[in-house]
Structure formats: structure tokens, C-alpha cells
Amino acid sequence: xxxxxxxxxxxxxxxxxxxxxxxxxxxxxxxxxxxxxxxxxxxxxxxxxxxxxxxxxxxxxxxxxxxxxxxxxxxxxxxxxxxxxxxxxxxxxxxxxxxxxxxxxxxxxxxxxxxxxxxxxxxxxxxxxxxxxxxxxxxxxxxxxxxxxxxxxxxxxxxxxxxxxxxxxxxxxxxxxxxxxxxxxxxxxxxxxxxxxxxxxxxxxxxxxxxxxxxxxxxxxxxxxxxxxxxxxxxxxxxxxxxxxxxxxxxxxxxxxxxxxxxxxxxxxxxxxxxxxxxxxxxxxxxxxxxxxxxxxxxxxxxxxxxxxxxxxxxxxxxxxxxxxxxxxxxxxxxxxxxxxxxxxxxxxxxxxxxxxxxxxxxxxxxxxxxxxxxxxxxxx
Amino acid sequence: xxxxxxxxxxxxxxxxxxxxxxxxxxxxxxxxxxxxxxxxxxxxxxxxxxxxxxxxxxxxxxxxxxxxxxxxxxxxxxxxxxxxxxxxxxxxxxxxxxxxxxxxxxxxxxxxxxxxxxxxxxxxxxxxxxxxxxxxxxxxxxxxxxxxxxxxxxxxxxxxxxxxxxxxxxxxxxxxxxxxxxxxxxxxxxxxxxxxxxxxxxxxxxxxxxxxxxxxxxxxxxxxxxxxxxxxxxxxxxxxxxxxxxxxxxxxxxxxxxxxxxxxxxxxxxxxxxxxxxxxxxxxxxxxx
Numbered sequence: 001x002x003x004x005x006x007x008x009x010x011x012x013x014x015x016x017x018x019x020x021x022x023x024x025x026x027x028x029x030x031x032x033x034x035x036x037x038x039x040x041x042x043x044x045x046x047x048x049x050x051x052x053x054x055x056x057x058x059x060x061x062x063x064x065x066x067x068x069x070x071x072x073x074x075x076x077x078x079x080x081x082x083x084x085x086x087x088x089x090x091x092x093x094x095x096x097x098x099x100x101x102x103x104x105x106x107x108x109x110x111x112x113x114x115x116x117x118x119x120x121x122x123x124x125x126x127x128x129x130x131x132x133x134x135x136x137x138x139x140x141x142x143x144x145x146x147x148x149x150x151x152x153x154x155x156x157x158x159x160x161x162x163x164x165x166x167x168x169x170x171x172x173x174x175x176x177x178x179x180x181x182x183x184x185x186x187x188x189x190x191x192x193x194x195x196x197x198x199x200x201x202x203x204x205x206x207x208x209x210x211x212x213x214x215x216x217x218x219x220x221x222x223x224x225x226x227x228x229x230x231x232x233x234x235x236x237x238x239x240x241x242x243x244x245x246x247x248x249x250x251x252x253x254x255x256x257x258x259x260x261x262x263x264x265x266x267x268x269x270x271x272x273x274x275x276x277x278x279x280x281x282x283x284x285x286x287x288x289x290x291x292x293x294x295x296x297x298x299x300x301x302x303x304x305x306x307x308x309x310x311x312x313x314x315x316x317x318x319x320x321x322x323x324x325x326x327x328x329x330x331x332x333x334x335x336x337x338x339x340x341x342x343x344x345x346x347x348x349x350x351x352x353x354x355x356x357x358x359x360x361x362x363x364x365x366x367x368x369x370x371x372x373x374x375x376x377x378x379x380x381x
Numbered sequence: 382x383x384x385x386x387x388x389x390x391x392x393x394x395x396x397x398x399x400x401x402x403x404x405x406x407x408x409x410x411x412x413x414x415x416x417x418x419x420x421x422x423x424x425x426x427x428x429x430x431x432x433x434x435x436x437x438x439x440x441x442x443x444x445x446x447x448x449x450x451x452x453x454x455x456x457x458x459x460x461x462x463x464x465x466x467x468x469x470x471x472x473x474x475x476x477x478x479x480x481x482x483x484x485x486x487x488x489x490x491x492x493x494x495x496x497x498x499x500x501x502x503x504x505x506x507x508x509x510x511x512x513x514x515x516x517x518x519x520x521x522x523x524x525x526x527x528x529x530x531x532x533x534x535x536x537x538x539x540x541x542x543x544x545x546x547x548x549x550x551x552x553x554x555x556x557x558x559x560x561x562x563x564x565x566x567x568x569x570x571x572x573x574x575x576x577x578x579x580x581x582x583x584x585x586x587x588x589x590x591x592x593x594x595x596x597x598x599x600x601x602x603x604x605x606x607x608x609x610x611x612x613x614x615x616x617x618x619x620x621x622x623x624x625x626x627x628x629x630x631x632x633x634x635x636x637x638x639x640x641x642x643x644x645x646x647x648x649x650x651x652x653x654x655x656x657x658x659x660x661x662x663x664x665x666x667x668x669x670x
Contacts, residue, residue, distance in 0.1 A: 051628075103628075106483055108563035108593055111490040126628045143484065144491040182484055184563075189628065211456065212482035245621060256561070257535020257590050260616040264640075265657050267619045276620070281536070309537045309544070311506065311520050312401075341520055341540060365541060366659050 001208045002049040006089045007222050008204030011181060017173035017188075018200045022091035031072030034090035035065040044071040045089045048080045049226065051205075056081060061093065084227040094200060099190035100159075100167065101125050101136070104174050106184045113141040113178060115171060117155045121190030147175040166199035167191070181219060182212035231294060238290045240279060247272025248376045250295035250304040250333075252288075254279050254313045262307045265365060271373035274301045282312040288321025289328070296331050303375035304335040307365055308347075315339040315347030323354050334375045336360045338368035383510035383555040384530065384575040384582070385473055385501065385567070386414075386449065390514040393418040393438055393447035393471075395462040396454035397429050405453065405477075405518050406432060412521040414514045417445040420462075438465045449473040450498075451507070451516050456480035459503060463489045467496040474566070475516050476502035486564040493566070500566025506536040506558035519543075519556060527552015529665060530576035532569055533588035534561045534595065538616055538658070542588060545662035551669065554582040561590070569599035577607050584610045584668055586661065587652065589643055591617035596643035604650035610668045613647045613654040614661045615640045 003011070009019040023034035024047075035042045046058035053059050058080050060071040072088045079085045099121035107114040118136045120128060129136050137155050141147050152168040159167055174186045185207040192202045213220040228236070235242030241256065249266050251273045253259035263273040275298065279291050295304055308318050318339060335358055339347040351359055360375070362368035392409065396402040397419025407430060410416040418441035419429055425436040435441040438450065450466035452459055452475065459478040466474045481503050493500055501508055507517010512526035518536075523544045531546075531553055533539040539558055546553065557572045559565060569587055576582045585607070589596040596615065603611050618640040644654045653668070655661035 106487060106563065109595075109598065111487045111564040113487075129628075142491055143487045179484065182482055184483055187628070209483050211480045212484065214457070215482075243621060253537070255535060255537030257533075257538030257588075257616050258541055260590060260620050261538050261541070261614075261658060263620060264616065264618045268657060273619065309540045311537060311540055312518055340544060341523065364659075366657060 001210055001213070001219070001223065003206045003208065003222060004047040004049065004087070004225070005045060005204050006047060008206035009201065011177055011206060012173065012201055012204055015173040015176045015180070017170050018198060019204070020091045020094055020200060020202065022089050024087055025072055025090050026087045028069045028073035028076065031088055031090050032065040032069040035062060035068035038090065038092045040064060041093055042068055043091045043093055044068055044075070045091060046075045046080045046085055047087045047089055048083050048085060050081055050083060052081065086225070086227055094192070095195040096192045097195050098193040100193065101189050102167065102170060102174065102191045103185070103187035103189070104171070104178050105186070106178070107140065110140060113143060113175070115139050115141060115147070115151065115155055115175070117167065117171070119158050121192070125189055141175075146179070147172065162197060163193055163199065170199060170201065177206065182209045182216055183207060184209050231297060235277065235294050238287060240277060240287065240291055240294065242294060243276040244298070245273050245275050247274045248300055248302040249372050250274045250298060250301040251307070252277045252279060252291050252295060252304070253307040254281065254283060254309065258307065258309055262305065262365065262369065265369040266305065266373060269369040269373035271376045274298055279313070283318065283321070285317045285321035285324055288318050289325035292322060292325035292335070293329055296329055296333070301333060303333050303372045304331075305368055305372035306335060306337045307368060308339050308341070310339070310341030310344060312342070314342050315344040316350060319347035319350035322351065322359070323356070326356060326358065331358050334358055334360050336362055336368050336372040336375065338362050338365055382579050382581040383513060384572070384579050385499070385508045385555060385557065386510050386514040386516050388513050390415060390449050390473070390516060391445065391447045392416045392449045392451050392516055393420060393441045393445070395420045395438065395450060395452045395466070397421060397432065397434060398424055398427070399453055402453035403429055406451075409451070409515050409517070412515040414516060418447050438469045438471070442469045442471070447471065449516060450475065452476040452478055454478060456482070460485040460489045463500065464492060467493055467498045470497050472498065474498050474500045475505070475507050476500065477505060477507060477517055479504035481562070483563050486562060490564050490566070501557065502560040502562075502566060504562045505560025505565070506539060508555065508557050510555045511553050517558065519558060523547055524556060525552040528554055528581060528583040529586060530554045530572070530579065530582040530584070531586040531588070532557040532559055532572035534559055534590050535588060535616065539588060541658045542586065542614065542661055545658055546665060549662055549666050551662070551665055554579060563593065569595050570602045573599060573602055573607055573611070577609055582609065584612065584665060586665060587611060587613045587647070589613065589615045591615070591620055591640050591643070592638050594638065597646045600646040600650040600652065603647070603652055611652045612661055612664045612668060613644070613652045614658065615643045615647075615654065
């Protein structure tokens with residue numbers, strides 16, 4: 001789960017990392033008031049779970065409450081990179097002497113934490129890492145022993161002494177966030193040294209492990225602040241993995257890999273998927289029925305493809321779920337069903353005996369994808 | 382031979398009295414796997430249709446000579462089951478449990494580096510050497526004994542491809558479901574190294590998906606160390622581009638993690654990459670012909 005910048009900074013502050021004074025605003029009016037409270041000049045920053053804000057007009061320097069109000073109004077109305085925006089962060093402007101970079105993430109290739117520090121921060125950090133790798137100090141930290149002072153000394157060795165201490169303090173705080181809040185990534189870009197020598201986190205990127213939310217209830221609660229599509233919300237509440245896409249074939253499958261593969265095969269068959277929907281392992285008839293209802297509620301769907309390979313999922317329950325959904329909703333589009341694996345024969349027989357006019361059975365994944373693509377085109381014509 | 386599991390595999394199931402644990406322990410036994418013990422704290426002395434239940438893995442090993450752990454316990458207890466199995470020096474630990482916090486897994490992985498045990502998973506379907514031993518939840522009936530070694534990050538997609546191979550009369554030496562978690566045990570490289578050394582494997586199939594850089598590392602390994610033919614598949618060509626926060630991930634891997642980048646890396650290493658599961662089976666058939 002990716003946090004908003006202001007949420008990340010609130011967590012940073014709790015772990016002793018200095019951050020600028022800032023006020024969250026959910027309306028242009030609130031942004032004006034916030035700017036006044038900060039002394040009349042500020043930075044207005046769009047709050048979204050995506051990068052590229054600096055180059056994309058998502059960070060605006062303002063010299064008056066009027067400007068803050070206008071900037072916030074535009075951000076809240078236009079959104080950012082196709083995402084809805086429901087809040088901005090209005091922050092004090094600070095005199096910057098130097099930009100730095102600091103990050104710690106769980107490196108999946110080694111299974112250890114990787115800390116990185118550069119004496120040059122900013123948007124070109126990836127370029128820096130590529131062209132002058134020596135300018136970015138990296139150090140792996142074994143989670144069994146944790147972050148020690150010798151790690152910190154290695155990481156900050158290229159910085160002037162007085163800055164080193166302050167950056168080491170920030171790194172210790174970041175490691176604290178990583179381990180105590182179950183973050184998988186904490187990144188500060190830029191970390192800045194101010195004219196008066198202070199070191200402040202000007203940005204905050206924090207990703208928290210979804211699997212650990214059960215023991216981080218206060219972070220789990222932050223979820224409610226993220227905008228979500230009503231269909232996605234319904235799917236999520238039912239325990240389904242659903243992502244809306246922009247095609248015309250509704251797709252339901254079991255297991256993320258098989259569903260992704262199904263989307264690819266639909267495209268090769270000449271159509272595009274309207275969504276990603278994974279009913280998960282061991283899906284019940286009820287979950288299957290809800291899945292179908294979710295898909296059929298999308299007006300852009302011209303045909304549906306149900307692709308199930310039963311392992312722990314039983315195909316007879318899938319078939320019952322499909323019929324159960326058809327008792328509750330009357331689809332205008334065809335539903336192409338491909339069942340294989342555990343209890344596939346029973347499942348196919350259940351569908352066959354129901355002789356429903358909207359259900360089409362196909363023997364293989366490839367056949368089913370082609371059939372669904374053809375039906376989507378016929379439905380659109 | 383085969384890899385990881387074979388006729389000598391003797392399984393102890395952690396969480397055997399849970400719903401999933403019971404179902405799959407019995408299913409594995411029905412396949413012919415030697416499922417010799419189960420562990421559920423507080424239920425020592427009971428049995429699950431004849432499989433004796435113990436309080437601890439150590440007790441189970443002492444009584445039954447179990448050498449392989451299969452874990453079904455819930456996510457918050459699974460790391461402990463991994464530690465317990467490693468402390469009993471079991472040669473293989475297969476962890477099916479999904480949803481384990483990645484920090485817990487990082488600690489467990491660090492601990493395992495000093496141990497003799499090999500971990501598969503977590504969040505994986507397990508390992509099967511068809512006709513010999515099935516440790517996990519892969520449906521045995523879709524597999525058939527043969528000489529293709531397969532390793533995959535996905536569960537049901539593995540079944541799809543194994544099914545397509547079996548339907549063409551192409552059997553498998555071992556199918557390894559390595560799981561999709563960021564920190565995991567056996568990966569593509571470990572599996573490929575074992576398949577390369579296995580006299581009963583003639584060809585390897587690598588099934589990857591978007592995210593991370595396991596496939597890129599597999600490609601680098603293949604070009605240097607694998608003489609046997611390798612066929613690949615990557616899921617997620619049309620998946621929506623992942624939103625990306627920050628630069629740290631890209632700096633570390635130097636990879637975009639896209640399906641195209643992964644397929645390109647594999648092809649550059651001489652791996653034939655199929656565009657559909659069906660095409661993968663066709664490429665395998667052609668390579669063996």
C-alpha cells in the first residue's frame with residue numbers, strides 16, 4: 001500500500017525525522033487558509049499515489065493565499081495523471097542549500113534491506129545511479145542484525161561532518177519506519193540541507209506491506225482516504241482482486257498469473273479485456289456469483305470470459321455460482337465458460353443441463369478467448 | 382532422481398488438523414507421497430486418518446524420520462513453522478501459506494542461510510515429481526512422469542501449462558511452484574541449476590510474470606550455465622502499467638519489470654518464449670522432437 005506524501009511525513013515525524021510545517025487541504029478555501037497560516041507564501045503539492053509530480057505540474061510555488069487557492073482548485077478539479085485528487089498538502093517554503101537523496105527498501109533479490117544515500121538528490125537520481133554509480137552509496141543490512149552506527153558511517157562518508165550527523169539521524173529514523181511500521185520502501189527525494197544547516201525531508205514516499213496490515217491497524221485505517229471506484233470497492237469488500245481496464249471482454253479467472261495470461265490471450269485473439277478479476281483460490285459459488293455481477297455491472301462489457309483451472313477451486317462450485325448469478329441478474333451479453341481441473345466434468349455437466357441461452361462452453365483457454373473476442377465484436381456491431 | 386522431492390521424501394505436515402492441511406495431506410498421500418506425520422501443538426497423540434500428529438516437528442522427526450516439511454499454518458504462525466523445520470535440519474521446507482509479512486520472511490530467509498534446509502515458497506503451490514511424490518497442492522492428475530523440468534512463479538498458470546504438456550504426451554521430471562512473494566526460497570536460478578544437473582531432465586520450462594527481476598536473473602544464469610534447452614513464458618503483457626512511486630526500486634534492479642523486458646532478456650539468452658500457454662507446449666514439443 002502506497003501512502004500519500006503527507007501521511008508518510010506524519011509517520012516520519014513520529015520517528016524523529018524533521019519535515020516541513022504543512023497543512024492538508026481538501027478544498028481550495030482550506031488551501032487559502034493554510035497558506036495564510038504559513039505566512040502568505042507556500043508550496044501546494046498534489047496528494048496522489050504516483051510519482052512524477054514535480055515535472056507534471058503537481059507541485060506549485062505560491063506567493064499569496066489567492067494563488068494557493070487557485071492552484072488547489074485546479075489540482076482538485078483536474079486530478080493528476082488520470083487519478084482523482086481529493087487533497088493537497090500546503091507546506092512552508094524553505095531556503096535550500098543542497099539537495100540529497102536517501103532511501104531504504106527491502107531488496108527482493110537478496111531478501112535484505114538496502115540503504116542508499118547520495119549527496120545529490122532530485123528528479124535525475126536514476127540517471128545519476130546509472131552514469132555515476134559511485135555517487136550513490138549503497139549498503140545491504142541484514143534484517144537479523146539491524147542497522148548499526150558503522151552502517152551509517154559508511155553511508156554518509158561523502159558528506160561534510162556536520163551534515164553527516166543529521167543525515168545519520170534521518171537514516172536511523174527511516175530504518176525505524178521500515179522495521180516498526182512494516183514498510184517495504186521509504187524514500188526521501190530530495191532530502192535537503194537548509195541555509196541554516198538543518199536537514200529536512202522535503203518529500204516522503206512510503207510503501208507499507210499489505211500482508212502486515214493486520215498488525216498495523218493505524219496504517220490500515222489510512223486506506224479509507226484513498227479514492228476508489230465504486231465497482232472496485234464492491235469487489236474488494238467481497239474479497240476479489242478487481243482492476244478496471246478499458247477493453248470490452250469481461251474476464252474472470254482464478255489465480256493472478258492465469259488471469260494475467262488470460263488478458264494477454266484475449267488481446268492476441270483481437271479484443272481487449274475490460275478488467276482483471278481474480279476470484280482467488282478455493283472460490284465458493286457465492287464469490288463466483290458476486291464476480292459475475294461485478295463484471296456485468298460494467299456497461300463497456302460486450303462479452304464475458306470465465307477461465308477457471310481448478311486446483312483448490314472446484315469447477316462444480318464455479319458452475320453453480322454462474323447459474324446463481326444468472327438467477328439474480330439478466331445479462332444481455334454472452335458468457336463464455338472454460339472449466340478445467342478439479343471437478344471440471346461435473347461443472348461442465350451442470351452448465352450443460354441448465355441450457356441457459358447466454359452461456360457458451362468452450363473446451364480450451366485459447367478457444368474460449370477467441371469465442372469471447374468474436375462475441376464482443378458481434379455485440380459491438 | 383528428479384529434483385527436490387522423490388521416492389525418499391518423507392513429509393511432516395505443519396497444520397495438519399486444519400481444513401486445508403487435512404485435505405491436502407490426504408490428497409498427497411493418496412497420490413503415493415509418504416506423508417508420515419503431522420504437527421499441531423496440543424494435539425499430540427491424535428491422528429488424521431492414520432497419520433500420527435505430534436506437538437513439534439522435532440518429535441515428529443524423532444518418531445517417523447520425516448525429512449521434508451509441508452506448511453499450511455496461518456500467516457502469522459508460518460515463520461515459526463519455518464524456523465522449527467530448519468532447526469530440525471529437514472532437507473526441504475515447502476511453505477504453502479500465503480500472506481506472510483515480507484519482513485518476517487526476510488528474517489526467516491536470513492536465518493536459513495546458515496542452515497541445511499532448502500525452502501520453497503511461501504505463497505506457492507508446492508513441488509511434484511510426477512509418479513513419485515507430490516508435496517503441496519498441485520493437482521497430481523494433470524501431471525505425468527517425463528523429462529521436462531518446470532519452474533513457475535504462478536499457481537494456476539502452472540497447472541494450465543502442465544496440463545497442455547501432459548495432453549501432448551510430454552511428461553515432467555519435477556514441477557516447482559516457487560511462489561510469487563518478493564522474498565522466497567528456491568527461485569528460477571536455483572531450480573535451473575538443479576535441473577541442469579539432473580540426468581532425468583532434458584529441457585526446462587520457466588514461467589514468469591511481471592514485477593521484480595527474477596526472470597532477468599534467470600536469463601543471465603541460462604546464458605552462462607545452462608546447456609539444456611529452455612522454453613519460457615511471461616504473463617502480463619497487457620496488464621496495466623504499475624504505478625510507480627519513487628526511484629529506489631528501479632535503481633536497485635536496473636529493470637523496468639515489464640513483460641516485454643523479461644521476454645527480451647530471456648530471448649537474448651537463447652530461451653524460446655511462447656506468447657500463449659499453448660505456444661509454450663508447442664515450443665517444448667518442437668524442441669524435444
